[in-house]
Amino acid sequence: MAGMVTNGAAAWPSLVWDEWAATANTLHMWTQIVGKTRLALTPLQNHWWNVPLYVTARGLGTSAMDYVGKGGDDVLDIEFDFVAHELHFRMGSGKAMSVPLRAQTVADFYKEYRGCLVSLGVDVKIDPMPCELANPIRFDLDTEHRSYDREYAQRFWRVLMETEKVFRRFGTGFLGKVSPVHFFWGSFDLAVTRFSGRPAPPRAGADAIQREAYSHEVISAGFWPGNGGYGAAAFYCYAAPVPEGLAEAKIRPAAAGWDKALGEFILKYEDVRSQASPETALMEFLESAYAAAADAAKWDRAALERQ
Structure with a gap:
């Protein structure tokens, strides 16, 4: 942690769940639509590493797929731009489209999204049923989720961007298998995992997704904005x-500790952003929680960590 540059609370904006829950829940569905495109166009990698989105300089993107x-081999990437508030479609052949991100239903977003793919000559089958939700609504029938607050969408991206920086630094001390820092659109969280x-x-009772994700021992850290009923x-x-x-x-x-209901260590975002150095506080959480879990699980830390 020595020498860590701190941006202070100004770089870590307020993100009170109740103030933007409607936008977050709508964005969750939109990212699932883009994520399912990635799922359809990429070969399976271990632990579903082929499906997440990635933090970009302007939002969240797929990387090239x-x-x-009919026109031959090509590549496609799709990016949520939370600076210009646009959804970008770009192909290696030079074709490109952008549509504005604005308040609209998931059903309308899905229709517009599919229309963009058709215009680009991309024919891909997308499962219209959302994943990892208690009461999913098909994308093409979802008129419930329809909010888009530009300010909070951008705040969310800024938090992801600052968090991703710390997660990447955290990863440098581990010599074993470690995941990229990636955004899982199913659970709507940013995560990094060590093995x-x-x-x-x-x-027990694991579905195909869980069997692949947890085929090996893991310690995973991440950030999520409060969806799923947690509310913060x-x-x-964990x-x-x-x-x-x-x-x-x-x-x-x-401020960090074990949450019995969730079965994992938790540090609330507000307790991080209130620190003189949020980056230092977050790194302290990552390092100490990992150490506690690795010791309890009897990992070979001498072999797995940079000495």
Whole structure:
């Protein structure tokens, strides 16, 4: 943590869930539509690493996806631009389109989105049913989610951008298998995951998604804005499987601790942004939560970490 540059609270804007929940829930569905395109156009990688979105200099993007159509081989990338508030479609052949991000229903967004793909000559089958939700509504039938607050969409991206910087620095101290820092559109969170290298026992009742995601022992850290009923933006860290005694471990900073209901360590976003150096507080959480979980799970830390 020595020498870490701090931007202070100004770079970490307020993100009170109740003030932008409608926009967040709409964006969640929009990112799922784009994410399902990525799922359809990319080959399966371990732990579903082929499907997430990535933080960009202006928002969230897919990176280049291979596409073979009537015009031959090409690549496509799609980006949510939360600076200009546009959705960009770009192809390696030079074709490009952009549509404005504005308040509209998920059904209308989905229709417009599919129309853009058709105009670009991209024919891709997208499953219209959202993932990882208690009461999903098909994209083409969803007139409930229809909000877009430009200010809060941009705040969300700014938080993701600052968080991604710290997550990348956190990753440099680990020599074992570690994921990219990526945005999972199913759960609407930014995450980075470390692996012990050992297979994990099968999870009881796991579906195909969970079986692939948790095939090996992991310690995962991330940020999510408060969706799913939690109601507050927070950073988290969990181990899967959960080692015995982890719930009793003490971590830093003082505001962080074990959430019994969630079964993971939690540090609320407001407790980070209120610090003189939010970056230092977040790194302290990541390092101490990882150390507690790795020790409890008896990972070979001497072999896995940069000494």
